[in-house]
Amino acid sequence: MRLIATRLLAAVPTMIGVIIVTFILTRLLPGDAAAYFAGPAATADSIEATRHHLGLDRPLPEQFVLYVEGLTRGDLGKSLTSGQSVLDDLSHRLPASIELTFLALLVALGLGIPLGTGAALKPGGRIDHVCSLVSTVGQATPTFFLGLLLVFVFYYLLEWVPAPIGRLDVVYSPPHEITGAWSIDAALAGDWKLLGAVLRQLILPVTTLALFGLGPLARVTRASMIEVLASDYVRTARAAGLPRRKVLRAYAFRNAVVPVLNASGMVFSYMLGASVLVEKVFGWPGIGAYAIDAVLASDFAPVQGFVLAMALLYLLLNLIIDIVNGLLDPRVHFDV
Amino acid sequence: MNARASTSPLLAIEALSIRFGDDQCPSTVDAIDLVIGRGEIIALVGESGSGKSLLAHTIAGILTPAASVRAKRFEFAGVDLRSPQEHAFASLRGREIGIVFQNPRSALNPVRTVGSHIADVLHEHRGLRFRRLEAAVIAALAAVRIPEPAARARSYPGELSGGMCQRVMIAMALAGDPSLLVADEPTTGLDTTTQAAILDLILDHARARRMATLFITHDLVLARAYAERIVVMHAGQIVEEAPTDRLFAAPRHPYSAALLSATPANAGTVADLNGIPGNLPKLGVSIPACRFAERCARAIPRCRSERPAFVFDTSRHGAACWVSL
């Protein structure tokens, strides 16, 4: 418990910095939001009136104070393009992004850890070479290109997956939302046909994003495993006559996993960034696509909200990782 | 396989060499012979880098795959261990042969409790489970004289002192009831009182179980206090072997004599302390047949060209030297 509190406290100054930076960024957005909102037929006067109405003519520091005040009330402003409050927009679209990124992280871990372990058990062997190749090429491929390539091969050429136009094919209606993650919601409702349809739409975007994170995770697993396998305590376990499987599981893997978990935090951060591109490619209705549309329309409140939300997500995940770390590794408590 | 019953030697090694790299490279451990009888307590002494640990690891079956072993004879309780090594050692490691390492702290898994270490070994070698296993773990900890064993079993290695960790390692090594215990510098880094306590512990168990002990150290004083026989190693070659008293009374190899005179306990004053000149020969440069030749005051040309044969006298005191004392 104390651990969580310490971490949260340490995050406060960073959050302050984040808020300031987001505010500065979005006030710099070119294009006159007032003119846009006033409409194409506006006169200079009506634009001024709109500006005053939106509070855009007040001095910057005052705008900042108003902004922070709003934040404490949970008010992230209003989107000029959708007319809704940013908070509403974000909460509607957030689950889609989280479902996508989180699933992708799980897939990346599920593929990367075995790959890295296999590579570490026989350095220089075939699995090691595959691991190297996948890492290097995976990290060098632009995410958007990979996504488009997958669409071309699996949708256009092979017709194995449906059209990449969002979370669900038009013939289906979305499941009753409990978590917001349609895969879970469909499963909870017991609607297996719907679940299948949801998963079919998820395959390509999740694969694209997962392949992006696969490289670094496999690499870290491999390095960590190699180091652990060469350690004194693994030697002791082997010398004590423990069977190979047991040594691997209880003495090597447990220890090797810790750095991998920490790396997952970083990888998740990269994936959050890349998810913006993936959402664009696959027409995924998440917060990334929302933000990009807002940017192109010089609508700053959504962009502010988006950047803030992303930073918060990242913070949250790091907190979770710290906690899991504390559970797995007793040494954490001795480190002061 | 009742390793204690018969009278044949427990461990018999003849002309064993360990080398890294191909056959062109000089071997790190060079054609050594070693025989350990049942229940014998033997000390293997030598400087750092003399190959003692390599030999220990080879006997315990955990030699690094980067090294290769060649021997005319390498038998443990009748089992041929030359090759394939993995298969033969699988049933011996941890069971018939136990090993204790130096740096006990780093030799234990920091994220697992001390009790689970011992439980793993007990489960593997004695098939115990659940409550019987728990009781056996506590008993094992008590047997190595760890106070409050039930509480200690739930501690992590990071919470224990070096001496305690070493006791845990000993408990792990003894769990399979081995007939040979290899102790590779078990007390290096511990304070003197703890050193004595640990060695007493090992010896007590050795005598009680009639377990042979190969005790590796660079400290002659410790060797003298605890061992029946001493084997002296230099640069991968065994140079002398003798019952303890005889070695200290009348060493035959110049290196052993030099080691003795370099021991602070033997010398009267600091002025009397003689260091041994030179360093261990580097492998790869042209290396003399007797690897002590370059540092020996008594060396003759034959020492460099022809490896001295190991010659035993009647009282089981042997040395490999053309110009023995």
Add this chain to the structure above:
Amino acid sequence: MSEAAAERSFVSPVRAPEWVAVALLVLMGSMALIGPFLVPYDAIATDPPIALQQPSSAHLFGTDQLGRDVFSRVIVSARVDLGIAFTAVITTLLIGSALGAAAGWAGGWTDRIVSRLLDTIMAFPLFVLAVGIAAALGNSVSSVVIATVIVNLPLYARQVRTEINRRRGAAYVEAAQLAGIGPFTIVALHMMPNLAPQLAVQASLNLGWAILNAAGLSFLGLGIRPPHPEWGIMVSEGAAYIISGEWWLFVFPGVMLLLAVLTFSLTGDALRDRLDPRRA
């Protein structure tokens, strides 16, 4: 084991990935430097009648929706993308090192402020921050460069800060100070050269990421505006034609991006293997 083999020198035999890295470097370098002079067609001129033609001997990579030759456009883009990446990386290397050195040397408030700044940057998923910055600064090459520079600052600043901090108390530094040499000179002439290999490796690997960053921003519409050719934009424009089967519009620029990033990854790895003896 012979002693010669035991020592790793810089001039050890070249291994396979290194050959690939060198070959790619040459390819990229020539595309960027002399490519624009050698391309068969004008990269901007449109020719609607021959739009969307498959790759052929006349047009190696086919033509796009406005009849432009894809091959020429891909080659010419090299200069843009690589130029942006190089400019960004060099700038961030200089500024980042300066910041890190200042923080590592001075300690105290300077260190605290710089560290806070770096922490704030790193609290964001980096691409998201780049999107934010590029959006705020408008659609141009410079905004992409600035975004990349800011986002990559922590990478260099932290490394330099740690190293300078570590060596701050070293004997040779004290001696130099006593001799009256100013801190700027000490850091620049005595301490930085020690860091040069590390930074070189970092920069090389970073170049790959900078290219991906710039291309990603352009793909989203935040960087260069058409009609100027740039790999990210080309992929973005080509995306619409996938479902009608005209694959050459997006595949060729995409593959070129991949090769460009690969070039610097492999180069960085090779440099690291040679310059960092600990990895032997």
